[in-house]
Amino acid sequence: MEWTVAELAERAGISGRTLRHYHRIGLLPPDRVGANGYRYYGPDAVARLQRVLLLRDTGMPLVDIAAVLDAPESPSAELEALEEHLERLARDRTAIDRRIDAVRHTIQMRQQGGEPRMDVMLDGFNDRYEDEVVQRWGREAFDASNRWWHSKSVAQQREWKRNAEALLARWRELQESGFDPDAQATQEHAAVHVAWFADIPGTPAHAGDAEKSAAMVLGIADQYETDPAFHRAFGTREAACFAADALRHHLQQSP
16 A cells, blocks of 8 residues: 555645655655656555654654664664653753743732842843753752852842952963962962852862862863863963963862
């Protein structure tokens, strides 16, 4: 038994254009193409379309669906891809929940004739580093630091940013003054920098985990050295690399 594009599209509840698109990108080739140019789909193609539609309904991109269906170990690959997609959906739901709470706060304050908090209004909209933090240190680390940050008033956030900028500016001062990474003044500032990490909830340093804290500081030192964004934050690449070397030396000297 075979179906044409029109017949399969009608039974699947999709458009013929969608089926032709799936053929063009190699996601769902027909079982054969007739001399008249018509595409014909048999049981194997219909079974594949069923799996395509199931995975598509989860929101999985077509390129990922194709990779799953064409994997040598398709059943396990499909399960793994679904689990990864479920994790992404959970992260998306968390972000959406925060946005809902932010908008709800704005509505409630407007209804009461009050002014909504500016930082709360932007909760869920301004977490640029969420994916990176979650990937490196886990969801709990991000959630803890995110709650800590958004619990601050705008004035407190600005003060914290000023202190952070001063912390980085001091590294440039030391570097341009000719201090070595292992000099006493440099190492004193390295200790201040590590203590600064410990003030941020969600970090291993804040939790008191010495081993994970050292790994975190080493990882951040690598970023200071290689990430142009940090070079700009420190003022120069040389200052960022200097700070990285000093922090590594500080860890080597720590008990």
